[in-house]
Amino acid sequence: xxxxxxxxxxxxxxxxxxxxxxxxxxxxxxxxxxxxxxxxxxxxxxxxxxxxxxxxxxxxxxxxxxxxxxxxxxxxxxxxxxxxxxxxxxxxxxxxxxxxxxxxxxxxxxxxxxxxxxxxxxxxxxxxxxxxxxxxxxxxxxxxxxxxxxxxxxxxxxxxxxxxxxxxxxxxxxxxxxxxxxxxxxxxxxxxxxxxxxxxxxxxxxxxxxxxxxxxxxxxxxxxxxxxxxxxxxxxxxxxxxxxxxxxxxxxxxxxxxxxxxxxxxxxxxxxxxxxxxxxxxxxxxxxxxxxxxxxxxxxxxxxxxxxxxxxxxxxxxxxxxxxxxxxxxxxxxxxxxxxxxxxxxxxxxxxxxxxxxxxxxxxxxxxxxxxxxxxxxxxx
Numbered sequence: 538x539x540x541x542x543x544x545x546x547x548x549x550x551x552x553x554x555x556x557x558x559x560x561x562x563x564x565x566x567x568x569x570x571x572x573x574x575x576x577x578x579x580x581x582x583x584x585x586x587x588x589x590x591x592x593x594x595x596x597x598x599x600x601x602x603x604x605x606x607x608x609x610x611x612x613x614x615x616x617x618x619x620x621x622x623x624x625x626x627x628x629x630x631x632x633x634x635x636x637x638x639x640x641x642x643x644x645x646x647x648x649x650x651x652x653x654x655x656x657x658x659x660x661x662x663x664x665x666x667x668x669x670x671x672x673x674x675x676x677x678x679x680x681x682x683x684x685x686x687x688x689x690x691x692x693x694x695x696x697x698x699x700x701x702x703x704x705x706x707x708x709x710x711x712x713x714x715x716x717x718x719x720x721x722x723x724x725x726x727x728x729x730x731x732x733x734x735x736x737x738x739x740x741x742x743x744x745x746x747x748x749x750x751x752x753x754x755x756x757x758x759x760x761x762x763x764x765x766x767x768x769x770x771x772x773x774x775x776x777x778x779x780x781x782x783x784x785x786x787x788x789x790x791x792x793x794x795x796x797x798x799x800x801x802x803x804x805x806x807x808x809x810x811x812x813x814x815x816x817x818x819x820x821x822x823x824x825x826x827x828x829x830x831x832x833x834x835x836x837x838x839x840x841x842x843x844x845x846x847x848x849x850x851x852x853x854x855x856x857x858x859x860x861x862x863x864x865x866x867x868x869x870x871x872x873x874x875x876x877x878x879x880x881x882x883x884x885x886x887x888x889x890x891x892x893x894x895x896x897x898x899x900x901x902x903x904x905x906x907x908x909x910x911x912x913x914x915x916x917x918x
Contacts, residue, residue: 591721
């Protein structure tokens, strides 16, 4: 089976992990700070806080932004459930902004309309979580211009988009137009630390708060502990109800080693996307926008004439590990129990019912990609 996504591990990645295993610190050593510095160097962000998953990163980003019970957080339906769940963890209400049917990212026209209605009802969201779907950046400059008058905090969900650039050629993660950017290092993402995530920000107070939330709410920062404990090197104090979301040194070592390969990974993904784009031109499918600035986490097509279930099953039977990204969040039973219903976000739902994910990952060979194209062409013939 040719999978839709897969990690690529090199000998130097294995060596990096082995070195940590052979040294004294498996966790809370120097690999995590080194990985955080490297992420800052790559993205241009001032601060990075590593954590044990992208979901954890979204959670602490919401906490740092002040999301609590009674607040409202918006995101898009076209994402993994974690993009909304993170706000629910904080006790907040969640709502959604429909997607643009072409870019499959947040629709700014829908955002403007929804904000006007929210203002009239005095329900402006505390935070909007902006998802860079499939690796292609939203227009953060436009979204920031729309939301700034309302005092909304923007959090970028860049789980798909490490290695991408926005329309102004800013590296995703620089957080030029947002308070924080969240990354994921799951095995199918741009780089992997096996599991892991990070939150990037340019705000020192947010960075300190994120760091505490990721580590039980505890700090040893002398500036916070006061003079009475300056001569007590063992002393630490808990200031918030935080979580054990720390990344281990083993995971950080893998992430740090993988980061050296990021640009080549993204370049390879774009090359594969170009091959698909050309080869599928005459098939009854809608191809994604061929964005040269995307990190190309996913290559998603939409079936125009064929039944998705039949095509999906036929390709799986032929050894092609297609997938579907994503079931709209508001259609999950949990969110249906909160009052959401089919038909509320028609663009996201229309896209979902026709969507199909084709295999795309750096180690996908030319022969295997041609096999995907051949089998898809035969199934659609």
